[in-house]
Amino acid sequence: MKELKPLDHELLFELLKNSRRSDRTLAKVLKSSQPTITRKRAKLEKELIEGYTAVPRWKKLGYEIFAMTLVKSKTALATKEKYKIVRKKGIEWLMNQPNVLMAGGCRGEGVNAFMISVHKNYSDYDEFMYKYRLELGDTAEDVKTVLINLAGRELLKPLHFKYLAEAK
Secondary structure (H helix, E strand, O other): OOOOOHHHHHHHHHHHHOOOOOHHHHHHHHOOOHHHHHHHHHHHHHHOOOOOOOOOOHHHHOOOEEEEEEEEEOHHHHOHHHHHHHHHHHHHHHHOOOOEEEEEEOOOOOOOEEEEEEEOOHHHHHHHHHHHHHHHHHHEEEEEEEEEEOOOOOOOOOOOOHHHHHOO
C-alpha cells in the first residue's frame, strides 16, 4: 500500500478506537461522505488491516496471568537445515496453542524468540511451560518469562489499541 493519505490515516485511527462504528457514523466524525468512508475502509481492510478483534477484560474471562516469554535458541541450530526443521516444528506447536497471542523472532537481551500468552492461573501457566519444554525444550538454551498479574492492582494500563489512536 502506498503511503496513507490523511483521511486514510484518520479513518484507521478511528477504527482502532472502535471498529464497530458504522460508516455513516465514521463519516460524520471525519467530516466526509459515507460512500467515501465505505470505499476507504474496504481498501484499508484489503491492504492494511489484519482483522478486527475484541479486547476482553481478561479477569472476567478467567485469565489471571499474562506471560512474556523470551527464548535463546541453542547455537547448534545455526545450520540452515537444522534451523528449517526447528522453525517448522516451532510454528506448528505455536499455532496449536490458543492462549499464545503473538510469537516470533526478536533481537536484544541475548534472546532471539518470544511469545506472549495468557493463562487462567499459575497452574495453567506451569502446565503450558511443561508442554513447551517437552515439545521444544531441546531447542532452547535459555528461557526467561515475565508474569503479569492481570487481576492485580499493579496493572496500570490495560492492553488496548485505542492508545495508538490517542498518540497520533
